[in-house]
Structure formats: C-alpha cells, structure tokens
Amino acid sequence: GAGVSQSPSNKVTEKGxxxxxxxxxxxxxxxxxxxxxxxxxxxxFLIYFQGNSAPDKSGLPSDRFSAERTGxxxxxxxxxxxxxxxxxxxxxxxxxxxxxxxxxxxxxRLLVL
Amino acid sequence: xxxxxxxxxTLSVQEGDSAVIKCTYSDSASNYxxxxxxxxxxxxxxxxxxxxxxxxxxxxRIAVTLNKTAKHFSLHxxxxxxxxxxxxxxxxxxLxxxxxxxxxxxxxxxxx
Numbered sequence: 117g118a119g120v121s122q123s124p125s126n127k128v129t130e131k132g133x134x135x136x137x138x139x140x141x142x143x144x145x146x147x148x149x150x151x152x153x154x155x156x157x158x159x160x161f162l163i164y165f166q167g168n169s170a171p172d173k174s175g176l177p178s179d180r181f182s183a184e185r186t187g188x189x190x191x192x193x194x195x196x197x198x199x200x201x202x203x204x205x206x207x208x209x210x211x212x213x214x215x216x217x218x219x220x221x222x223x224x225r226l227l228v229l
Numbered sequence: 230x231x232x233x234x235x236x237x238x239t240l241s242v243q244e245g246d247s248a249v250i251k252c253t254y255s256d257s258a259s260n261y262x263x264x265x266x267x268x269x270x271x272x273x274x275x276x277x278x279x280x281x282x283x284x285x286x287x288x289x290r291i292a293v294t295l296n297k298t299a300k301h302f303s304l305h306x307x308x309x310x311x312x313x314x315x316x317x318x319x320x321x322x323x324l325x326x327x328x329x330x331x332x333x334x335x336x337x338x339x340x341x
Contacts, residue, residue: 158233158331158332
C-alpha cells in the first residue's frame, strides 16, 4: 500500500517568510511524528500526535514552530519567520499505537536563504 | 533525557568485507534499540531491532548485539554489497515509549 507522503519535496524560502510542510500518514495509522534532520546530525524529535490525545510538543525548538493534525490524518508543520538555522530535512513518520516501528516519509528539504 | 552516541560517522569498506557500527546510550532504563537505514533521497527504514532481554539478533547478513552492562549496542553487516551503501542510524527508547533518541548517523560506502 501507499507509504507516508510529504510535500513539497523541496522548499527554498527567504529568511523571514512562513512555510508550511505537509505530511500524509499511512492510512489507519493513529500516531504521527515530526523530526528534523540537520546536516550531519541525527533525527531530532519535534512533535508527536496520537489519536485524539493532546500532542507532545516538547521537541519544538521555538514558538515559531507549530503543527496541527486535522481529522486524525494529514498533518501540517508550520514555521513562521524562518531563519537560516531552520534549514534542514523535515521528516514525518507514522505508525499504529501498538507498533514500535516508525514508517518514515521521504522528507521535505527546506533551505532558508 | 536519553543521549545516544554513534561511531564512526563515516565508514568505507571493500565489497565483501564486514562493517561494524557502534552506539552507546546513557539511560540504563532504555530497553528497545532499533537500527534504521536511510538511502539517498528517502526516509529512514527500520532494518533490525533488539530488545534488552536478548543479547544478539540476526537477520541474514545483518546482526545486532547488545551489552546492557556497558550500555552499548552494535550493528554488524557481513559480506557487504553496493546496495548496503547508505546512512545508518541507531536509536534507543523505552519499549512502548514513542520517543526515540537517535544517534548522529554513520555514512557507509561500499567500494566495488
């Protein structure tokens, strides 16, 4: 079946602009994760959604970052007033609550000029 | 929180040779240790995982060993092939906890 999809695949923006990144999880997956992968770094946890529970936002690096998940499916990560240090690959993953394995999308490569 | 360190950051091996990647973790309560492989332009994909009640697990050419006393675990790839070239990430968590702590990754290049 279809895997996790993310859009856009690449995004170039100017410092100070807002960007929205989209994630479509695998159908039926109740959990959704956002990670940031900076050059030469591991995956940095950003936010976690599980069903209708309140999301775990503990990894969001600043109040410029926010995310929502509508209808328990699609999620949008929004970065306001982008800075050059926001340049990274943003990865989305999903799974069922009972699963350990996380299924990742291909990521969105964000470049802030 | 959990801190996972991974070494080496890059690894170049001749096709057919073995590759070994090592990770250490800080939280002795961690009991779930997955390994993910990320090919160019793709998201990470789980290749093998191990739980703390097991010391070693093998799947064809891939094996993972765990030393809970020393708080380290390793990935072993035998008879490497060009398609093994990728970035490999180790991670650690509490089983059932959604929050994985990842290492910084190892870029493996298999030379033909």
